[in-house]
Every structure is written in structure tokens, then in C-alpha cells.
Amino acid sequence: xxxxxxxxxxxxxxxxxxxxxxxxxxxxxxxxxxxxxxxxxxxxxxxxxxxxxxxxxxxxxxxxxxxxxxxxxxxxxxxxxxxxxxxxxxxxxxxxxxxxxxxxxxxxxxxxxxxxxxxxxxxxxxxxxxxxxxxxxxxxxxxxxxxxxxxxxxxxxxxxxxxxxxxxxxxxxxxxxxxxxxxxxxxxxxxxxxxxxxxxxxxxxxxxxxxxxxxxxxxxxxxxxxxxxxxxxxxxxxxxxxxxxxxxxxxxxxxxxxxxxxxxxxxxxxxxxxxxxxxxxxxxxxxxxxxxxxxxxxxxxxxxxxxxxxxxxxxxxxxxxxxxxxxxxxxxxxxxxxxxxxxxxxxxxxxxxxxxxxxxxxxxxxxxxxxxxxxxxxxxxxxxxxxxxxxxxxxxxxxxxxxxxxxxxxxxxxxxxxxxxxxxxxxxxxxxxxxxxxxxxxxxxxxxxxxxxxxxxxxxxxxxx
Ligand code: ASP
Numbered sequence: 422x423x424x425x426x427x428x429x430x431x432x433x434x435x436x437x438x439x440x441x442x443x444x445x446x447x448x449x450x451x452x453x454x455x456x457x458x459x460x461x462x463x464x465x466x467x468x469x470x471x472x473x474x475x476x477x478x479x480x481x482x483x484x485x486x487x488x489x490x491x492x493x494x495x496x497x498x499x500x501x502x503x504x505x506x507x508x509x510x511x512x513x514x515x516x517x518x519x520x521x522x523x524x525x526x527x528x529x530x531x532x533x534x535x536x537x538x539x540x541x542x543x544x545x546x547x548x549x550x551x552x553x554x555x556x557x558x559x560x561x562x563x564x565x566x567x568x569x570x571x572x573x574x575x576x577x578x579x580x581x582x583x584x585x586x587x588x589x590x591x592x593x594x595x596x597x598x599x600x601x602x603x604x605x606x607x608x609x610x611x612x613x614x615x616x617x618x619x620x621x622x623x624x625x626x627x628x629x630x631x632x633x634x635x636x637x638x639x640x641x642x643x644x645x646x647x648x649x650x651x652x653x654x655x656x657x658x659x660x661x662x663x664x665x666x667x668x669x670x671x672x673x674x675x676x677x678x679x680x681x682x683x684x685x686x687x688x689x690x691x692x693x694x695x696x697x698x699x700x701x702x703x704x705x706x707x708x709x710x711x712x713x714x715x716x717x718x719x720x721x722x723x724x725x726x727x728x729x730x731x732x733x734x735x736x737x738x739x740x741x742x743x744x745x746x747x748x749x750x751x752x753x754x755x756x757x758x759x760x761x762x763x764x765x766x767x768x769x770x771x772x773x774x775x776x777x778x779x780x781x782x783x784x785x786x787x788x789x790x791x792x793x794x795x796x797x798x799x800x801x802x803x804x805x806x807x808x809x810x811x812x813x814x815x816x817x818x819x820x821x822x823x824x825x826x827x828x829x830x831x832x833x834x835x836x837x838x839x840x841x842x843x844x845x846x847x848x849x850x851x852x853x854x855x856x857x858x859x860x861x862x863x864x865x866x867x868x869x870x871x872x873x874x875x876x877x878x879x880x881x882x883x884x885x886x
Contacts, residue, residue, distance in 0.1 A: 582628065
């Protein structure tokens with residue numbers, strides 16, 4: 422197995438075989454110095470004037486070439502030690518050199534943090550951008566956060582269950598991405614805006630404690646910090662009260678912060694702020710409750726509770742759920758659905774941090790009659806409600822346990838913890854604001870034969886000839 426460069430100092434005095442990329446090259450008279458880089462770090466390689474073949478081969482090496490070397494791990498002369506580098510005490514005296522792959526000059530510098538480089542160029546060559554230590558570190562941290570969460574929930578007897586990507590529309594307030602079906606011509610799947618209905622059906626199935634690191638796909642118009650697909654930690658539990666869901670998430674995240682981000686300043690327990698208070702005190706339902714907003718290490722988590730069930734859309738003037746249509750109203754509010762739904766208060770709880778919303782969750786409606794009333798209130802006919810949600814309403818007639826859950830957005834959480842300005846910096850292959858993958862060239866036209874098979878004809882757009 423390849424040795425990690427970061428581990429080289431442990432092998433002082435030994436001859437090692439090493440692999441990696443040329444980072445920088447410095448020539449000092451007859452001696453040639455390189456930094457060899459892999460994902461764990463960098464080390465200095467030294468090439469002596471003799472043997473000649475190695476020296477002249479080394480003269481051809483350029484940054485980002487991939488090489489294999491053999492060499493002796495030696496202590497650097499005192500004056501040459503670099504205390505800033507973890508391997509700065511040692512260097513490798515090269516005795517064998519092989520070029521595994523050459524590289525063109527990269528279109529942008531990958532050694533710095535890269536914020537100043539045009540993002541479209543970075544995205545087009547994302548595989549180079551990801552060599553940037555900052556981005557590699559973000560991916561590594563994201564992985565650690567996910568591993569922590571998986572372990573934590575498994576220890577609490579949660580089952581991780583995958584739910585389908587090809588499904589039927591699950592409205593969460595955004596537009597669906599739709600996928601044409603070849604075998605059922607004229608019919609379409611929808612990509613899930615979240616696993617909401619599936620996780621509720623898993624509660625009917627008796628799973629009791631479910632989670633999934635799930636992709637949620639929403640065809641939304643360009644909005645700064647949104648991506649067409651984002652990753653959620655989707656959770657659902659049976660026989661729970663709102664406070665139990667909040668406590669589960671809070672305890673888990675506090676434990677994670679202590680383990681992975683011990684230097685962050687965080688107040689515990691997290692305040693639970695009523696929606697009305699958040700609006701009057703902070704003018705926002707995702708308040709930034711930090712004491713000092715200039716302190717990059719301050720993380721102010723809070724819960725917002727007592728949300729209204731419904732609101733009126735400013736543009737369409739239509740009544741809509743504040744979260745989604747499956748949210749259980751508070752017991753004392755249920756009667757208001759016939760007389761004054763705008764006064765209803767729900768079981769929704771939002772998790773917020775530093776002015777961002779990290780999650781929404783709630784207890785769910787399990788009474789099919791109440792669920793139908795909500796569908797109707799939102800302007801759905803009984804027929805349409807049955808057609809779209811009949812499976813859920815029927816499932817609720819077979820012994821449904823009370824249940825609730827939440828779905829924290831992992832991209833946003835990692836973005837905040839890593840101090841990044843947007844979620845694209847913590848996603849391996851993000852899309853532009855207008856939904857393009859510049860590296861793959863997606864979305865793209867497809868072959869006519871593919872469209873024919875699906876029975877699809879593209880209308881000519883006025884702008885295209
Ligand atoms: N499905 C919801 C969402 O994606 C979260 C939830 O209610 O659990 O925001």
C-alpha cells in the first residue's frame with residue numbers, strides 16, 4: 422500500500438517508495454528540490470547531480486505531473502528545517518524516479534484558497550479545483566460529520582433506509598424535476614423534493630426510528646445559496662413529542678461539535694424561541710443570535726417553535742403551509758381549521774444557526790380526515806387529493822403510529838462549520854446558480870432516438886433557430 426506523505430517522518434533513515442503530484446519545483450545550482458504532494462500533505466524531495474539519468478529526467482518535471490520515487494528519508498540540515506510544514510524536519514533523497522503521468526499547465530492556481538478565481542472556471546475543472554487543500558479538507562470534514570451522525574444514530578437504534586429516487590411528486594413547495602417513463606409512455610416520475618411521504622409510510626410500516634443521508638431535488642429558480650440537489654439528514658420517529666426530536670438533534674450535534682469542532686464557541690442548551698418573539702426581537706424566523714457577529718468561531722444554534730400553520734402568499738394571495746402540508750397543528754388549534762385557519766399554530770420546529778435555517782421538522786398529521794381538510798384548505802379538490810395522496814390516506818387507516826421528524830441540510834451545516842461563504846465550497850460537484858454542471862456540460866440535448874423512444878417531441882424555442 423502507498424505510504425501517506427504525512428507519515429514520512431515516522432520512517433526516518435528508511436528507503437521508501439512514494440507516489441504523488443509535483444507541487445512546486447525549486448532549482449538550487451546543481452541540486453533540484455520538489456515538493457511532492459498527496460492528499461495527506463507535502464514533502465521535500467532532493468535530487469543530486471548524480472546519477473545523471475535521474476537528474477536530467479528530474480529537470481523535465483513540471484507542477485502537477487504524477488511521479489513515483491524511491492528515496493531515503495533523511496533529517497534536513499538544521500538551517501533548512503521548515504517548522505511550518507508537518508514534514509518540515511525531513512527530506513527524501515531520491516534514488517529512483519518514474520514519471521507516471523504528465524500534466525498540462527492547470528488553467529488556474531490550485532495552491533491558494535482560490536476565492537479570487539472566477540468560479541465558473543473552477544467548476545469547469547472541478548477535478549483540479551478539488552486538489553486545492555482547502556477543498557480537500559472540506560470534503561474530509563464533511564465525511565467526518567456524516568460518519569459521526571451515522572454512528573450516533575445507529576447507536577440509538579435508528580435504521581438507515583434508502584428510499585426511491587424515481588417516485589411521484591412529493592410537494593414541498595418547490596417545482597418537481599420530472600423524468601419521462603419509457604415503459605409507461607406519457608407518464609412521468611418525479612425526483613423527490615424530500616423522502617417525506619416515504620419516511621411517514623415507514624412509520625406506518627413499524628420502523629419506528631428511521632434516518633437517511635438523502636438527496637433532495639428541487640427545481641427552484643436561482644437563489645444564491647440553493648442547489649438543485651442538496652443533501653439532508655432525514656429523520657423520522659414514531660411515538661415522539663416535538664421536544665424529543667429537538668433533544669435528539671441537539672444532543673447529537675453538541676457531541677459532534679465537541680468531537681470535531683472543539684474550538685468553536687457554542688452556548689448550550691440551545692434557546693427555544695417562539696416564532697412571534699423571533700419576529701419582534703430579530704425581525705426574522707431564522708435569527709442570528711450570536712453575541713459578536715465578527716467572531717468566526719461563534720456558532721449560535723437555536724430552535725424556533727410555535728409557528729403558524731399557514732400563511733398567505735404575497736404574490737398569489739393563496740393560503741399555503743408555512744412548512745408543508747403534512748404538519749400536525751397543535752391540539753388546541755385543530756378546531757380553527759373551519760373557522761380561522763390563519764390563527765392555527767403548528768407543531769413545527771426549525772433549527773437555525775447564525776442567521777441560516779438548518780432544518781424544519783414537525784409532528785405529522787395522522788388523521789386522514791384532518792389531512793383531507795388541509796388538502797382542501799390548500800385548494801385541492803377531494804378527487805385530486807385522492808389521486809395524489811390516496812396511498813398516504815389509505816395507509817393511515819391501517820394503524821398509524823403518531824410520528825414526527827426533521828431534515829437538517831448537511832451542506833449548509835458543513836458550510837457554517839467550515840466558515841465557508843456558500844454551500845458550493847463543501848459540495849464535490851456543485852452546479853451554477855442557473856443549474857448547470859459546467860464540467861459535465863449538463864443539462865444537455867439528447868439523441869433524437871432517445872426522445873423517440875420516450876415519445877417526446879421538443880417544441881422549438883423562439884430564441885433558437
Ligand atoms: N421533508 C421536510 C423538508 O425537507 C423535513 C421534514 O419535515 O422532516 O424540509
